[in-house]
Amino acid sequence: MAKTNPLQFLQQVRSEVAKVTWPTRRETVITTIMVFIMVALAAVFFLVVDQLLSWGVGFILGIGR
Structure with a gap:
């Protein structure tokens, strides 16, 4: 692997950063x-799934009378 000096490295970094859009x-x-909308939708989805699983387990175990 070829070694580059620090100045050449910084020049390469600068040229790569210039290519970024x-x-x-x-x-x-x-x-x-x-992102905030998707987080809210995921939170509602997992709340509903958690409630359904909680209800189902309680019903199966007979403690949800």
């Missing part, structure tokens, strides 16, 4: 909102 503020806000 950074999201716009609008894209970041929309993506953040979508």
Whole structure:
């Protein structure tokens, strides 16, 4: 493996960072909102599944009278 000096490494890093396509503020806000919506949907889904499983186990064990 070829060794590079620190200056050459920093130049390579800078050229790679220049190739990155950074999201716009609008894209970041929309993506953040979508993440919060998906988290809320997942929370509701797992709440419903947990309640159904709790009810089912209680019914099977006979403690849900």
